[in-house]
Amino acid sequence: MEVIETIKKTRAAIAKARPGGRTIGFVxxxxxLHEGHFSLIKAAKEQTEFVVVSIFVNPTQFGPNEDIxxxxxxxxxxxxxxxxxxxxxxxxxxxxxxxxxxxITWINVEKVTEPLCGKNRxxxxxxxxxxxxxxxNIIQPDKAFFxxxxxxxxxxxxxxxxxxxxxxxxxxxxxxxxxxxxxxxxRNRYLDAEQRxxxxxxxxxxxxxELFINAGQRKSSExxxxxxxxxxxxxxxKIEYISIVDAKTLDELDEAKGSSxxxxxxxxxxxxxxxxxxxxxx
Ligand code: AMP
Numbered sequence: 518m519e520v521i522e523t524i525k526k527t528r529a530a531i532a533k534a535r536p537g538g539r540t541i542g543f544v545x546x547x548x549x550l551h552e553g554h555f556s557l558i559k560a561a562k563e564q565t566e567f568v569v570v571s572i573f574v575n576p577t578q579f580g581p582n583e584d585i586x587x588x589x590x591x592x593x594x595x596x597x598x599x600x601x602x603x604x605x606x607x608x609x610x611x612x613x614x615x616x617x618x619x620x621i622t623w624i625n626v627e628k629v630t631e632p633l634c635g636k637n638r639x640x641x642x643x644x645x646x647x648x649x650x651x652x653x654n655i656i657q658p659d660k661a662f663f664x665x666x667x668x669x670x671x672x673x674x675x676x677x678x679x680x681x682x683x684x685x686x687x688x689x690x691x692x693x694x695x696x697x698x699x700x701x702x703x704r705n706r707y708l709d710a711e712q713r714x715x716x717x718x719x720x721x722x723x724x725x726x727e728l729f730i731n732a733g734q735r736k737s738s739e740x741x742x743x744x745x746x747x748x749x750x751x752x753x754x755k756i757e758y759i760s761i762v763d764a765k766t767l768d769e770l771d772e773a774k775g776s777s778x779x780x781x782x783x784x785x786x787x788x789x790x791x792x793x794x795x796x797x798x799x
Contacts, residue, residue: 518600520607524615524655527608531569534605534717539566543658543685545649548572549589549703549782553693558602559661560690568647570635571608572614572616578644589703593785603675603724608656615651623649626673626680629767632668633669633760633780634791642673647648649674650683658685666692666700668793672767692792700792707788715751716785722747722759723794726779730796735772737761757782764795 521527540564544557550572550778561568565786572595579585592609599607624646635642653661671689673747678687692700698720699713701706708716722744729743748754762769764776772795773779780793 518596518604518607520609522609522611522614524610527569527610527655529659530606532566533642535537540659541565541656542568543652543656544556544568544570545652545661545663546572547574547588547703548571549591550595551701551703553664553666553701556693557664557690558604558621560688561660561662562603564688565658565660566740567605567657569606569608571610571652571656573610573648573652575589575615575644575648576612577616577620577647578641580638580718582742583638589706598645599774608652611704614713615648620647623647624677624681626677629669629672631675632762632767632769633758634782635669635755637757638783642670645670646673647675650681652675652792653683653685660688662688662690664692664701665689665795666792668764668780668795672765678739679779690785700790702790704788704790707784711731712753712785715753716788716790718748718751718754719781719783719790719792722781723779723792726761727796730773735774735798737769737771740773742796744779744781751785753785755784757784762777 536689542561544561574588576585585679625643630642675687676679677745683703694700697717725747726740728746729740744759747755761773762778764778776797778793778795782791
């Protein structure tokens, strides 16, 4: 496995790997790798022949009130984990490599960036879409792997790839959870013991909605109030949003129907956590 900092060397290493029609798989990450990331790397190993993982804490997707300096960077452990999983290249650029001059070209995906996290994180998806477009241009993968955990991000990237005819396929992999259902996230480390216990209520609330849907309830307002009841059990949980939207367009639904995304965001202490489920409803 090679660990490469520069765009030039990464391009050269990938050019060397490509002949013979070898397919390139790409897993973009911000590091602090955990089982969620590992599942994407494993999927890439299964579906492609040469796997590139990027580790880059992208400054352009952080808001002014979001502390990028506090983002965990256990780089050596990340490299070891990639090596163990059989990754071929870790691309770990500096911010200067990725943004050598003032960046004034941006990818603004419309509509699907507006609801859910878009409301509270202005500019976030612009930064995500732009850095992904840059990474796709550098690595030129056949397939890129994203987690369902960040459902809106996956929708935004799929939309960008389709709208700009980018020559790669986006594969979305299921959310990996802890035993009690909490979606694994690098932000979980900010929770103290009590907060961590309460964090399991996020998935419990999503499951409650599924239960009510299975029992015939379709009204979003009813489903959301049932979920709020569960979340209110956790006194430290501050709900940011609970929404039921079309899984593809992210348009809000008054009634759950078709492929419905039930998504929520909440703050527990300093950690902002998100989770979701997708249900196919007849
Ligand atoms: P991040 O490093 O947080 O930018 O995440 C990199 C990728 O890992 C994104 O595509 C995330 O959706 C994905 N990911 C993060 N947590 C999980 C999880 N618990 N299960 C599946 N994928 C995840």
